[in-house]
Amino acid sequence: DEETGKRGFGRGGDIFIFMYIERKNKFVYCAYTQAHISMSCFCVHSTFKSYENSPSCLRSLLQTFDEAGLCDSLRKNVTKSGYVKPTPVQKHGIPIISAGRDLMACAQTGSGKTAAFLLPILQRLMADGVAASKFSEVQEPEAIIVAPTRELINQIYLEARKFAYGTCVRPVVVYGGINTGYTIREVLKGCNILCGTPGRLLDIIGRGKVGLSKLRYLVLDEADRMLDMGFEPDMRKLVGSPGMPSKEDRQTLMFSATYPEDIQRMAADFLKVDYIFLAVGVVGGACSDVEQTIIQVDQYSKRDQLLELLRSTGNERTMVFVETKRSADFIATFLCQEKISTTSIHGDREQREREKALSDFRTGQCPVLVATSVAARGLDIEQVQHVVNFDLPSSIDEYVHRIGRTGRCGNIGRAVSFFIPESDTPLARSLVKVLSGAQQEVPKWLEEIAFSAHGTTGFNPRGKVFASTDTRKGGSFKTDEPAQASAPSPAVAADDEEWE
Numbered sequence: 001d002e003e004t005g006k007r008g009f010g011r012g013g014d015i016f017i018f019m020y021i022e023r024k025n026k027f028v029y030c031a032y033t034q035a036h037i038s039m040s041c042f043c044v045h046s047t048f049k050s051y052e053n054s055p056s057c058l059r060s061l062l063q064t065f066d067e068a069g070l071c072d073s074l075r076k077n078v079t080k081s082g083y084v085k086p087t088p089v090q091k092h093g094i095p096i097i098s099a100g101r102d103l104m105a106c107a108q109t110g111s112g113k114t115a116a117f118l119l120p121i122l123q124r125l126m127a128d129g130v131a132a133s134k135f136s137e138v139q140e141p142e143a144i145i146v147a148p149t150r151e152l153i154n155q156i157y158l159e160a161r162k163f164a165y166g167t168c169v170r171p172v173v174v175y176g177g178i179n180t181g182y183t184i185r186e187v188l189k190g191c192n193i194l195c196g197t198p199g200r201l202l203d204i205i206g207r208g209k210v211g212l213s214k215l216r217y218l219v220l221d222e223a224d225r226m227l228d229m230g231f232e233p234d235m236r237k238l239v240g241s242p243g244m245p246s247k248e249d250r251q252t253l254m255f256s257a258t259y260p261e262d263i264q265r266m267a268a269d270f271l272k273v274d275y276i277f278l279a280v281g282v283v284g285g286a287c288s289d290v291e292q293t294i295i296q297v298d299q300y301s302k303r304d305q306l307l308e309l310l311r312s313t314g315n316e317r318t319m320v321f322v323e324t325k326r327s328a329d330f331i332a333t334f335l336c337q338e339k340i341s342t343t344s345i346h347g348d349r350e351q352r353e354r355e356k357a358l359s360d361f362r363t364g365q366c367p368v369l370v371a372t373s374v375a376a377r378g379l380d381i382e383q384v385q386h387v388v389n390f391d392l393p394s395s396i397d398e399y400v401h402r403i404g405r406t407g408r409c410g411n412i413g414r415a416v417s418f419f420i421p422e423s424d425t426p427l428a429r430s431l432v433k434v435l436s437g438a439q440q441e442v443p444k445w446l447e448e449i450a451f452s453a454h455g456t457t458g459f460n461p462r463g464k465v466f467a468s469t470d471t472r473k474g475g476s477f478k479t480d481e482p483a484q485a486s487a488p489s490p491a492v493a494a495d496d497e498e499w500e
């Protein structure tokens with residue numbers, strides 16, 4: 001209740017869902033009950049700190065994990081993971097998923113989206129007494145989770161395994177670059193939650209090793225990436241696979257920190273018409289715990305500036321993003337020659353080498369990781385204090401994901417980006433918007449570039465349309481920002497990056 005601040009959340013009773021929109025510095029909020037759950041757009045405050053400072057009636061859902069009604073083993077595993085209280089996207093996302101609603105959730109990088117979908121799925125499977133996995137020539141998983149890269153899907157699988165520990169739910173992972181025979185044997189041992197990259201997933205389904213008749217949950221992590229031009233055909237194939245329940249008969253969940261408008265519109269094809277759009281903060285906004293610095297450089301001084309920067313940061317764990325696989329190798333070799341312990345990850349490296357690179361970086365053996373966009377999304381590596389955009393990406397969303405490898409889950413991080421006016425001007429205006437949206441200082445020179453001839457359209461021809469809201473027609477919570485020009489779907493995968 002807005003006036004009394006009373007909260008309600010009960011099984012079988014009404015679920016009060018509070019809506020909170022920041023518009024022109026005013027807070028607008030309303031509450032809905034489950035009985036009148038016609039609402040479709042749902043926004044909550046962005047950062048951890050400001051969230052905690054928001055009016056108490058807005059912080060009403062799931063104050064603690066105890067309120068989530070998790071079964072004992074799941075609750076224990078959450079505690080063992082060191083989670084004391086749910087993050088904003090968990091506080092709001094878990095009850096929405098538990099209420100059986102389709103969801104398109106947008107929350108900043110590092111805000112705990114993975115547990116926001118894993119926990120309610122695991123809880124439901126256990127509450128319904130899912131059959132313990134056992135060997136069978138065809139496995140019938142209850143949930144499928146897809147993500148764009150091998151390393152990310154493996155990370156999600158490890159999270160699922162951690163939360164499912166000691167329960168009868170068995171997660172399995174399938175992705176390219178590892179032996180298919182081994183993967184199939186793992187699947188056939190039993191599989192309740194199948195995590196996969198699209199290609200390998202479709203392959204295994206196509207071989208008849210996985211049936212879809214029991215499928216209840218379909219989760220697209222990094223959903224905007226999963227639905228852009230690179231993966232859309234695979235996603236359509238997946239939902240069109242023989243036996244796949246129709247969208248009315250399954251629960252579809254989408255999570256990302258960014259949702260370009262064109263992708264949001266297409267995502268609706270995969271979701272029930274009354275799906276809930278949950279936005280924690282500004283859609284596509286950068287994590288405000290990352291201090292962002294943009295430095296104007298010229299092509300020829302970049303390498304020396306990188307060196308200088310890395311020397312000043314000492315042994316801080318740093319990810320250096322570049323645009324091409326060739327420059328990843330080149331920069332990594334250059335840094336090694338300069339006695340900076342560096343490794344690299346990109347799509348041309350063997351899977352074994354990719355895993356070794358990540359593990360050397362995680363353990364701190366190589367405190368610098370040079371990476372292409374293959375490492376931009378989702379990877380959760382502890383103590384990454386610093387991200388450097390040696391080359392700026394072509395899309396603003398990619399920028400948001402890259403810098404989100406630091407400043408995760410309430411920690412502070414730093415991101416430095418080298419801006420070359422000759423090539424990066426098309427990104428300038430979106431950069432200004434993201435910087436100011438995250439309360440960062442915007443350099444005067446960048447503003448000038450952004451609003452000079454090139455920057456005035458608001459449309460970055462190399463990148464995607466920046467969406468700030470739920471795009472649904474009649475969605476009542478559009479911000480007052482000027483509408484962005486609608487753009488044709490841009491080319492997606494980085495120039496020479498291979499996505500699995």
Ligand SMILES: Nc1ncnc2c1ncn2[C@@H]1O[C@H](COP(=O)(O)OP(=O)(O)OP(=O)(O)O)[C@@H](O)[C@H]1O
Pocket residue numbers: 082083084085086087090107108109110111112113114115256257377378379380404408409
């Ligand atoms: N409630 C919580 N309490 C403490 N730590 C948490 C909680 N929820 C998640 N975390 C931790 O926060 C980190 C980030 O979580 P996660 O990887 O799910 O973020 P994300 O929102 O999916 O980020 P990205 O957009 O980059 O994919 C992880 O290390 C995770 O274990």
